[in-house]
Amino acid sequence: MIVTGPRTRVTIYDVAAAAGVSTATASKALNETGRVSKETRARIRKAASDLGFRPNSLARSLTRKRSFTVGLLTDDTYGRFTLPVMAGISEGLIDHGVSVFLCAIEDNPELAGTHVDAMLDKQIDGIIATGKRVDRTLPVDLTHLPVPVVYALTAGPADAVTLVPDDMQGTRDAVGHLVGQGRSRIVHITGPTSFRVVEERATAFTEAMQAAGLPVQTSAVMPGSWSERWGHEAVEALWSSSDRPDGIFCGNDQIARGVIDALRERRVDVPQDVSVVGFDNWEIVAEQTRPPLTTIDMNLKELGRQAGQALVRLVNGETVETGLWRLPCTLVVRGSS
């Protein structure tokens, strides 16, 4: 079968003609402004509904309650961090009837600008900029837009609201948990030092160890890559020495998965001989490791919820405290510790 598209958009003229009234009357009835008899209003409403008429959003927003829409910009093409943030924004704003439109921008600044323009053209009420790294800005300047912008999991200007997980507190909780399990020879296998979170977590790790009265060798922090392979390699390096750890805190869950697999292959029992803690609580990884992984949850949904609510307050003209909001992480205990 062959079909042609699109059906032409229905206008107020069509509605008025179908209801046998002037366009002014049709408009008044649909916008609930001015006087229209109950019967006429009902007839116009029915005509609008039958025809599938949708009023122009701007016209509607000027005359009555409008559809509120948040634009979510991201450079996280896997959506691993962005989708939980998006779910949190939606959940937090459900009572406001807010919809969230996500637009993925590439590294190309010109293209990114095109997408931002499209959001503004579509009269989006505010924008949440999000990404995969708290130490990188998106490839587009959002500082002079006619709508408010909130930043989450990406770098924002000093005079904006920027929400990030409290990596240092999460790290302290991870170390505290391992120490609480009686572990004392703890190492930290983590990602590349070019990431600011790697530096922050390494610093927090060292401080937490010292605070617990435990010795920390400089070799206890092992930067590498965010991969299972690095988990395997790090275990190989550690187990080729006689000075082996009894606790391992990993920079993400993929590293932790590599570590746990590598330990099983060496017949090292987790958690009996070595406790392992990850970071991210990426459930598709954390729940499938054997044993399931104890890890730090960055509470990205809650972060999205708060970002959405901050944005709505800005859109409504309320005051919001700007600067960096560090939101708490949570330890999720499973079988690996």
Place this chain on the structure above:
Amino acid sequence: MIVTGPRTRVTIYDVAAAAGVSTATASKALNETGRVSKETRARIRKAASDLGFRPNSLARSLTRKRSFTVGLLTDDTYGRFTLPVMAGISEGLIDHGVSVFLCAIEDNPELAGTHVDAMLDKQIDGIIATGKRVDRTLPVDLTHLPVPVVYALTAGPADAVTLVPDDMQGTRDAVGHLVGQGRSRIVHITGPTSFRVVEERATAFTEAMQAAGLPVQTSAVMPGSWSERWGHEAVEALWSSSDRPDGIFCGNDQIARGVIDALRERRVDVPQDVSVVGFDNWEIVAEQTRPPLTTIDMNLKELGRQAGQALVRLVNGETVETGLWRLPCTLVVRGSS
């Protein structure tokens, strides 16, 4: 620091006042309709630019080239299938300057309706409905919208364009590859039979085996769940018998990962003793198995690209063939076969 928001939206009145002209002249200059002197036009443009003025999108679309926007609706909250589709739509429509706005809908039909309404209110040009199952419809009726709708990876009505991967061809390629490697005792470890793709792949598997002149026992198709755990359990069941396979075709990459890990633990060499093929080419899994996984790629990006182009043709009033479009899958050979 405390800031208040939002900055009030700049209107044509502000631009006209700043440029010292009437609103009619400002409108003419910005919309490039009617006669305005070159100098006046330049002054108005500068005022608009300085003030950050953005014309109403509908007004613009009526008078000149507008920003074209595709709404992408999904119920795939992990985005595993939707994000590649989204990337494909974007890439395929870059030359058209099209932006894609993704809106995640829940199982709640009322909420889903709110999001669809928001998209229509924002004058989105067309909608692509997508999901995580080709045998389920989204929880909202999209058959009477004033914009064209294309379906991808979700069930659509018979008179619409619906794009799905050709699971049967993908299955034939997987079996053909295993047979080509000299495998003859091949089993198919797959997901729950409530999924139509599970049925289709099982049928195609059996037919491909028969076509290759190989015996197929009914027990050769092992439905279960889409998890690593099921991969482990299935290997345990198979290896507790003496009739062991030399080729395993898995219904997804997570099952395949469980299978490969379970075989390693039994010291069964992959691919020497057993060849393993997955389905999905979910790179974060397929590239991290040891050895890396041979698998079937559903080419979701290409599927998104074609969905986007079909939608643009519909929006432009061109003819498009409706019905089910089955797009080819591709075998990606890595170390496991």
